[in-house]
Amino acid sequence: MRQLRQMLRLAGDGTSARDLALTLGVARSTIQDSLKRAAASGLNWPLPGELTDDALEGKLFARAGVKQGMRRRPEPNWADLVVELKKPGVTLLILWEEYRAVHPGGYGYSRFCDLFRGFERRLSPTMRQHHVAGDKVFVDYSGKKIAIVDPRTGEIREAEIFVAVLGASNFTYAEATWTQTLPDWIGAHVRMFRSFEGVPRLIVPDNLKSGANRASFYDPEINRSYGMMASHYGVGVLPARPRRPKDKAKVENGVRFAQTCILGRMRRQTFFSLAEANAAIAEALDRINDHVMRRLGVSRRHLFQTVEGPALASLPVEDYEFAEWRFARVATDYHVEFSNFFYSVPHGLIRQQVDLRATTRTIEIFHRGKRIAAHQRRYGPTPTTCLVPTGDTPNGRRIASAVGPLRSDHRPRG
Incomplete structure (x- = not known):
């Protein structure tokens, strides 16, 4: 446009097309064509001061019979x-x-x-991440809590809101849990997969302790119990980088949307149980997932049913049973401790490190990948106890005998 303005100025002073071509360094045919366009558009030097470069280009190179802003060729949706x-x-x-x-x-x-x-x-004005169907689900806690009233005492207890968003379809899942601890965190994942009726390739959680023991840019350390749940479903875990919220922008938007559509719309409702709150959240989720997205013209549910759902891997035959994994060191009294109860192991493993797997019903103890003892899990108060040994060694020291699998808890008696 700068050269065109200079051409019109020199042409107004009587400069020939040949001299204009030499001065501007362009072909004479181009100069002649531009002058014809200017004459057809009624442009003469000096040009109006309010005529911008865009307006000048539009006047000189407007296509005959084509409306401005309309493309000449058919476009897809x-x-x-x-x-x-x-x-x-x-x-x-x-x-x-x-x-x-x-x-x-x-x-x-x-x-x-x-x-x-x-x-x-x-x-979107920001860089968009490309999410393939069935690839990722982004999970996090809302940070805002929902109040639940105890009907007997009137005490108000606040519950956490777990939110998950599938990457390709934006299909959203949410539920209320009492805490962010490991049993509630993993239980929410199990119910999420059951709701999706399938499993994506990757889970992208935040770096809360229930998901990652150590946050790292290159090599995050996944909580072992969380990793066992992921292994059961055949899904990978890829925690978002510390202090990088855009790594999980999907769930950040889902959290904000959930806070508006769940907490905002239910702020005047009173809930007397976790089940009541989750029933109301399920209704709010239906509104979220059935809402037609303005720019795409389809709902999250439609995208899930047609695009994302068929790409998910199938669920295993049984749901994952929550189990907490811990490292333990066998004490000199041939016992390991879990939740203030003591469980016996073969005495040959004294001072050895073992793996302890705790479910709601059993305590299993492994050494180098082999199960060496299993006990019924005990609950309730733990009285003060002292060890009563059972058996003598040749050198006069008293030790306990080895414990076989699936026997009941062996707790020292006093």
């Missing part, structure tokens, strides 16, 4: 292409080939890609 691109194996080249099969005179591949990227930029 870009929102549909965004949905199709989420499906496994689909690329822009495949979508372009399908587009040209329907419109042989349509745009070339490079222009097609430019127009698609322009549509993506209108969706």
Whole structure:
């Protein structure tokens, strides 16, 4: 536009097309064509001061019979292409080939890609992560709590809100749990997978202690009990980087949406049990997932049913049973301690490190991957006890005999 303005100024002073071509360093035919366009548009030097470069370009190079802002060639529905691109194996080249099969005179591949990227930029001003169907689920706690009233005492207890969002469809799951501790955290995952009726390839949690023991940019350490749950479902765990909320932007948006549609809309309701709160949350989730997204023109549920759901891996036959894993050191009295109860192991493992697996019913103890003892889990108060040995060694020291599997708790008696 700067050269065109200079051309019009020199042409107004009577400079010939040949001299203009030499001065501006362009072909004479280009100068002649530009002068014809300026004459056809009624442009003469001096140009109006309010005439911008965009307006000048529009006057000189407007296409006859084409309305400004309208493209000459047919375009696909870009929102549909965004949905199709989420499906496994689909690329822009495949979508372009399908587009040209329907419109042989349509745009070339490079222009097609430019127009698609322009549509993506209108969706969000930030960089968009490309999420393939069935690839990731983003999980986190809301941070805002929901109040539940004890009907007997009137005491108000606050429950946490667990939120999960699938990457490709934005399909959202939420539920209330009493705490963020390991049993509630893993139990929420089990119910989430049951709700999805399938399993994605990866879970992307935040770095809370129930999910990751040690946050790290390169090699995070996953909580062992959480890792065993992931192994049961055949899903990987990829914690978000510390202090990088955009790594889990999906769930951050889902949390904000859930706070608005769940906490905001239910702020005047009173709940007397966790089950009542979860029933109300389920109704709110239906509204969230059935809501038509403005830019894509379809709902989260529609995307889940048509795109994401079929791409999920199948669930195992049985749900995961929560088990807490711990390291333990066998004491000199051939016992390991868990929740103030003592469980016996073979005396040959004194001072050895063992793995302890605790479920709601049993305590299992492993050494080098082999189960060496199993006990019924004990609950309740633990009285003060002292060890009564059972058996003599040749050198006069008293030790306990080895314990076989699946025997009941052996607790020292006093």
